[in-house]
Amino acid sequence: MKGDGKMLFKSRLxxxxxxGLVLSVFSLFTHFLLARYTEEGFSExxxxxTIFSWRPIFENADLSTSxxxxxxxxxxxxxxxxxxxxxxxxxxxxxxxxxxxxFVFVRIRGGFHEIRNSISDVVIVARLLNATxxxxxxxxxxxxxxxxxxxxxxxxxxxxxxxxxxLAKDVRIVKTLPKNLKGARxxxxxxxxxxxxxxxxxxxxxxxxxxxxxHSVVELVISDGGCLQAILxxxxxxxxxxxxxxxxxxxxxxxxxxxxxxxxxxxxxxxGRPFIAYDPGMSRDALAYYGCGELFQDVHTELIQHRRSxxxxxxxxKGNLTVNSAERRLNxxxxxxxxxxxxxxxxxxxxxxxxxxxxxxxxxxxxxxxIPLHGMFENVVDRTxxxxxxELGKIYGREANLVDKYPRTSTFVKEEMKREAxxxxxxxxxxxxxxxxxxxxxxxIEGWWGWVAESDNEPESTxxxxxxxxxxxxxxxxxxxxxxxxxxxxxxxxRDGKGHPNFASLVMGHRLYQSAASKTFRLDRRExxxxxxxxxxxxxEANHTWITSVRRHLRKALLEGLTHESTRSKPLxxxxxxxxxxxxxxxxxxxxxxxxSSPSSTHSRVQAALGVTHPCPAWMESDTISQSMxxxxxxxxxxxDDSSSAGLFFRDSGGSHGGGGGExxxxxxxLMEDQEEVEGVER
Numbered sequence: 001m002k003g004d005g006k007m008l009f010k011s012r013l014x015x016x017x018x019x020g021l022v023l024s025v026f027s028l029f030t031h032f033l034l035a036r037y038t039e040e041g042f043s044e045x046x047x048x049x050t051i052f053s054w055r056p057i058f059e060n061a062d063l064s065t066s067x068x069x070x071x072x073x074x075x076x077x078x079x080x081x082x083x084x085x086x087x088x089x090x091x092x093x094x095x096x097x098x099x100x101x102x103f104v105f106v107r108i109r110g111g112f113h114e115i116r117n118s119i120s121d122v123v124i125v126a127r128l129l130n131a132t133x134x135x136x137x138x139x140x141x142x143x144x145x146x147x148x149x150x151x152x153x154x155x156x157x158x159x160x161x162x163x164x165x166x167l168a169k170d171v172r173i174v175k176t177l178p179k180n181l182k183g184a185r186x187x188x189x190x191x192x193x194x195x196x197x198x199x200x201x202x203x204x205x206x207x208x209x210x211x212x213x214x215h216s217v218v219e220l221v222i223s224d225g226g227c228l229q230a231i232l233x234x235x236x237x238x239x240x241x242x243x244x245x246x247x248x249x250x251x252x253x254x255x256x257x258x259x260x261x262x263x264x265x266x267x268x269x270x271x272g273r274p275f276i277a278y279d280p281g282m283s284r285d286a287l288a289y290y291g292c293g294e295l296f297q298d299v300h301t302e303l304i305q306h307r308r309s310x311x312x313x314x315x316x317x318k319g320n321l322t323v324n325s326a327e328r329r330l331n332x333x334x335x336x337x338x339x340x341x342x343x344x345x346x347x348x349x350x351x352x353x354x355x356x357x358x359x360x361x362x363x364x365x366x367x368x369x370x371i372p373l374h375g376m377f378e379n380v381v382d383r384t385x386x387x388x389x390x391e392l393g394k395i396y397g398r399e400a401n402l403v404d405k406y407p408r409t410s411t412f413v414k415e416e417m418k419r420e421a422x423x424x425x426x427x428x429x430x431x432x433x434x435x436x437x438x439x440x441x442x443x444x445i446e447g448w449w450g451w452v453a454e455s456d457n458e459p460e461s462t463x464x465x466x467x468x469x470x471x472x473x474x475x476x477x478x479x480x481x482x483x484x485x486x487x488x489x490x491x492x493x494x495r496d497g498k499g500h501p502n503f504a505s506l507v508m509g510h511r512l513y514q515s516a517a518s519k520t521f522r523l524d525r526r527e528x529x530x531x532x533x534x535x536x537x538x539x540x541e542a543n544h545t546w547i548t549s550v551r552r553h554l555r556k557a558l559l560e561g562l563t564h565e566s567t568r569s570k571p572l573x574x575x576x577x578x579x580x581x582x583x584x585x586x587x588x589x590x591x592x593x594x595x596x597s598s599p600s601s602t603h604s605r606v607q608a609a610l611g612v613t614h615p616c617p618a619w620m621e622s623d624t625i626s627q628s629m630x631x632x633x634x635x636x637x638x639x640x641d642d643s644s645s646a647g648l649f650f651r652d653s654g655g656s657h658g659g660g661g662g663e664x665x666x667x668x669x670x671l672m673e674d675q676e677e678v679e680g681v682e683r
Contacts, residue, residue, distance in 0.1 A: 054385040056271045057378050058353045063273055073349055074274045074487050076517035077558050083516035084616055086584035087244035091237075096172050101129060101209065102216035103177055105185065106136040112476040113496065113503045114225035115140075115157070117573055120246045121228040122220065123171055124239050128201055129209050132172040135160055138473075146467040148397025151254070157473055159252045166250035170242055181217050190217050197224040197500070197572070201236065204228075225500050230574040237581055240574060244582035247575040248513055253477045256395045261481035264386045268357060268482070275355035276345070277486035279479075279504040282335045284364045285497025289316070291323030292334035300365055306458055316498065332526035335493035338363075339372030340532055344523075345490070346376055347542065347550040357486065358382040359479035360503060362472070383478050395474050399467070476503060483507040488519040494569065501569045505576040508565065513578050522561020527553055562610065580611035 064070060104126050108118045119136055126133035141147055141156035154160055164173045177185065184190050191211050195203075212218045220227060232239055252258070268275050284307055287293060293304035311317040328334050345354070356377050363369060374380050384392075461469075483489055484507060491504035511520050531550055535542055562577075570577035 054379070054381045056273075056353075056355065058271065058273070059351065069349070074519065077519060078517070079559060080516040082586045083579075083583045083610070083613065084586060085244075085248070085513050085582065086614070086616060087241045087248065087513075087578075087582045089238055089241065090614065093238050095169055096127070097130060098172075100132045100172055102131055102212045102218070103134055103174075103181060104129065104131045104212070105134045105177060105190070105217060105219045107139055107219065107221050108136050109139045109221075109223040110225055111140075111496075111503075112473050112480070113501070113506050115473070116247060116251065116506060117226045117575065118222045119158075119251060120243045120575055121226045122222070123167060123246045123250075124228055124242060125204055125208075125220070126171045126173075127239065127242065128204050129212055131212060132174055134177055135163070135173065135175050140473060141470045146399060146463055147470050148399050150397040155254060156470065157253065157257075157477060159254050162252045163250050166252075167246065170245065177217065184217070185219070190219055191215055192219045192221060194221045194223075195227040197226040198229050199227055200229055201232065224498065225496075226573065230571055240578075240581040243574050244513060244578050247578075248510060248582075253481070257474055257477050258481070260387060260391055260395055261478045263391070264383060264478065265482055265485055267386045268355065268381070271355070273355055274487035275357055276350070276488040276490060277357045277359055277479075277483040277507075278338075278341060278490045279359045279483065279492060279507065280335065280338055280341075280363050280369075281360065281491060281493025281495075281502060281504050282364045282369070283360075283362050283497060283502075285311075286335065286493060286495060286502070287364060289497045289499060290333045290495070291319070291328050292325050293323075294325035295329065295334060295337070296365055304364075310458065311497075330526070330529055332524065332529065334525075336523070336525060336528060337372075338370050338492070339376075340528070341490060341492055342373045342376040343532065343535075343539075344528065344550060344554065347547045348554050349551070350377075352376065353378050355379040355381070357482055359483050360476070383475060383482075396471060479503075480507060480510075484510045484514065486518075488521070490521045491523070493525075494522075501573040501576040505565075505569050505573060509569075509573075509576040509578055512562075513582055516579075516583065519558065520561075521554055521557050522565060523557050524553070524561070524564065566611075580613045583610075583613055584616035585613040586616045 065074075104122065106118075106122045108115050108122075110118070115138055122136055123133060125131075135154045137153045138157065141151070141153055147156065154163075160175060164175075167173060176182070181190065193208060193211075208218055253261070284304060287295070288304045288307035288311060291308065293301045293308065296304065305321065308317060308323075309321055312319070312321060325334065345356075346352075354377055356373070356379065358370065358380060359382070370380065480503070489507060489511060491508065494502060494505045494508075496502035508520055508522065511518050531546070531553065535546055562579075565577045566579070
């Protein structure tokens, strides 16, 4: 009996232990579900328990926001503080007529920035033609590419209802064509116009409108990132403001995209620090278009050359296949490399623990190209390190598993390739010979290594790759929201693979409209390359004079870059520089709050870039912000420290504020440097 009692006691202990184990597992599972899937109420809690790949590291816990150094690195640009967004109609602007001339149906091809430009243009075209606009169809987001059936075309990226409601007083918009016209479109019985980016109002009024009156519907096919010239005649200035209302107010991303972008922004700001958004602009098409292939090595150069050859055959590029990339780089026609941007930011004063958000749909060359930037800055992040795979998957919707009808068969590369055969192979670009006696592994054969080594023609995109192109639109939408709200924005390049303003240009235009005084470095790449080449042979021995030159150039880029944008970007894309039509001045048209310390030459150049700004309405003037001369002089101080070269790359940069380099010890020296800088700019 005694033995039976012991056995019963032990069995009960086992059952108690088993029940406790089950309850513990259930508790952990419930904890995981709450942290991962609860939508609201636990968002802050979720951010603490979800395992992200980013854990910020800072040198100092406290960040003083009242120091001149902080204002120099993160503060607003004083000369632009008087500019405010003002895109509402100002003159005679009638409401849309109920009875229109017909319907305008639009198909848009291209990437994120091309779609955004095109939508802004088609609204103007519909207004010009007095037509009803059908919600544009985005070709990259059709169901045949395997995307979710929850979102169709325009609604895949933007909020349709918001778009229609925001433009109700400007143009009539409907979601679909009437049934009879749908049938005519399926039978290809409606007239189609393939329009260029530089089409004029005259073209629409004298060529398209007569056809619209006869057929009650026209179809526009847009593939160049726009369908109307950027600079309109002066009597159409209200239509320029309509472009701003479309791009900056009506085009809101759909709810799921906005929610994820807001979460990422909250996680970026959770440490209580400002952050820099950096867009590399290093797409394969842009590198091929401008002939920057030799900036890379090995197979990446050949991939760029393949793309350039394809562009030449189709007439997109006029020139030779072989281009001197070094000359293009010196001319400022190539993107800045991430390590070059990192050197500039460290020289300007941003410390190693500054948060940098990497944006853009593609960084050609992969993560390898970002390694030097990671070496200079600890907290380099992107959307993948600030969100979970489940959160990203949610914005895609429920997508079916895709299997290609014609799967790409992997070709077997020969174990040895004769060097003579390599030299005498066809006209395809061969910038580098193959490494001798190099073994071929499976991953070399299946990917782009295989077709580069075996074929003259790049293989067609698979269904999965086409769906990935649609996903890139959503990624860039998230990055766009983050970049617009960033404390500082730095573009690595401002042109796409067709020579037009790219993603970064649209971000700069939106920031110029929404918050003109926010820090945006519009770099002159030609001058930057000269500065970097001065340091190339003695990179770790940067002297005080060189650092001063870099800081002087970056400060000039905040204002003088506006002149460059107004003369180069605006003629191609109005929303990349929507001034002065879409802004107003809170201090009148002639006074843009320039202080006495601003050089007159800089003042005149910026005034020329801004144009004649309208005075803001009275209700804006009631909240005028006054700035003292003492504060202005204090902000102008160039806090150049006598940093050694180690301050550019290593952690102990001598800074005490977590936001930048060390403060200068001698105040008189700082005043002398500031005076020299002002005199140098005036000269």
